[in-house]
Amino acid sequence: MAGRGSRLRPHTLTIPKPLIPIAGKPIVHRLVEDIAKVLNDKIEEIAFIIHESFGKEVEENLIAIAGKLGSKATIYYQNEALGTAHAILCAQESMKGPIVVAYADTLFRADFNLEKNADSVIWVKQVDDPSAFGVVQLNEKNEITDFVEKPKSFVSDLAIIGIYYFKSGENLKSELQFLLDNNIIKGGEYQLTDALENMKQKGLRFVPGKVDEWMDCGNKDVTVDTNTRMLNFLESENQNYIADNIVIENSTIIKPCYIGNNVILKNAVIGPNVSLGEHSKVENAKIKNSLIQTHATIRNAELDNAMIGNFATYDGNHVNISIGDYSILS
CATH class of the missing domain: 2.160.10.10 (Hexapeptide repeat proteins)
Structure with missing residues (x-):
């Protein structure tokens, strides 16, 4: 959540977008609660990746959100927009054991059982216009075989909503570090999808977690x-x-x-x-x-x-x- 949310200005000039209240509760608070319901497990730690300029009051608010869920809060900084892979790796000290990665400007409603034996679960939503999203392709075993970014012709209508489960945080950390060490950049940024592709090529098993509703908070x-x-x-x-x-x-x-x-x-x-x-x-x-x-x-x-x-x-x-x-x- 290190971005300021320029498309939601003027509301994000004074507060980061994930702290905008939806139905009386900050977006990121609702997001963490909904993830907790799907996991059906105690969340030990919540790592918030923010920009250092957000200030101490924002950090205190985030720590309080984690506290309400009985979790430890850790604050990390991404002060330069170098992409999703770089942002996640900023929290590498917290990437131990099973982890969930989420972009904190989206909300969802879901009722599915998380397949924790899979190497990764990627939350997806069926959409009418897949060309505007990154999508996944599935095989007959309901396993993810390909990630396709904004397909120009139809390959799938299952859009990636920006929430991921990984059975091994250490494995994800290693793959993200590989991108940075080898300067693997697309569009001037280090991309999470490149790490996912590398993991899939090594034989790791990816499955979808389908959500019923996906709600964006991109603009007013x-x-x-x-x-x-x-x-x-x-x-x-x-x-x-x-x-x-x-x-x-x-x-x-x-x-x-x-x-x-x-x-x-x-x-x-x-x-x-x-x-x-x-x-x-x-x-x-x-x-x-x-x-x-x-x-x-x-x-x-x-x-x-x-x-x-x-x-x-x-x-x-x-x-x-x-x-x-x-x-x-x-």
């Missing part, structure tokens, strides 16, 4: 959509959260919604599909299908597909807006 529109989808998943599982200590005056909440602590609603209609962060205030407004972070103030507005940052103030008649932390628009 898809992040708002992911928030909507997550709220609906949580609603179906009776897990939506509406705080008890909110103030409601002549207002209506239409589920599914996430409403944080100490929110004040006056002459407002909230929902459906709205996340409203703690200590926010909404007055004379209607909001649906939107992601509002903490300490926001919204007045005299009718919002749809909006994303508003922390401590932001909005008073106006635009519907589809995106304003970052501490912004004022009136």
Whole structure:
């Protein structure tokens, strides 16, 4: 998670993308929880690979996320964008025994049993347009035979979503180090897929783990959509959260919604599909299908597909807006 997430600006100017809240919880927190469910095993350590410029507050937040899952947290730095293989190898001291590698800007919903006897399990999702993704090909034994990056003609519709299980962290570390030692670069970067290909050529067994839903957080529109989808998943599982200590005056909440602590609603209609962060205030407004972070103030507005940052103030008649932390628009 060392990248800043430039496509999600202005929201990532003040906070890294994996800490953006989805349905009231940071993306990376939800991701780790969902991985833990699939593993059905205790996670001993979570290694976060970040940029050093993220600062101590971000690091403290990440350590707290690991703590909530009963895991040790370790922080590593990738200060130069040299590719996925290089990023993972930054955490080489933690690559011992069985490990999971995940890109921290994606969420998923899955119900499958992880095949821990395989050398590697690669999470995949069936997609309509495989040409935009890296995909895998399978044989009759449901084993992965090939990795194909953005195929121009159809070879498979199983897209790699960016989450991987490896039975041996030491083996993966050795393969990644081989790429760096031999300067094996594509597009100016060291690529994880090259290490996977080398491992496959040596006879290691790769199998797919198919997810039911795959949610991206690449830009504002898809992040708002992911928030909507997550709220609906949580609603179906009776897990939506509406705080008890909110103030409601002549207002209506239409589920599914996430409403944080100490929110004040006056002459407002909230929902459906709205996340409203703690200590926010909404007055004379209607909001649906939107992601509002903490300490926001919204007045005299009718919002749809909006994303508003922390401590932001909005008073106006635009519907589809995106304003970052501490912004004022009136």
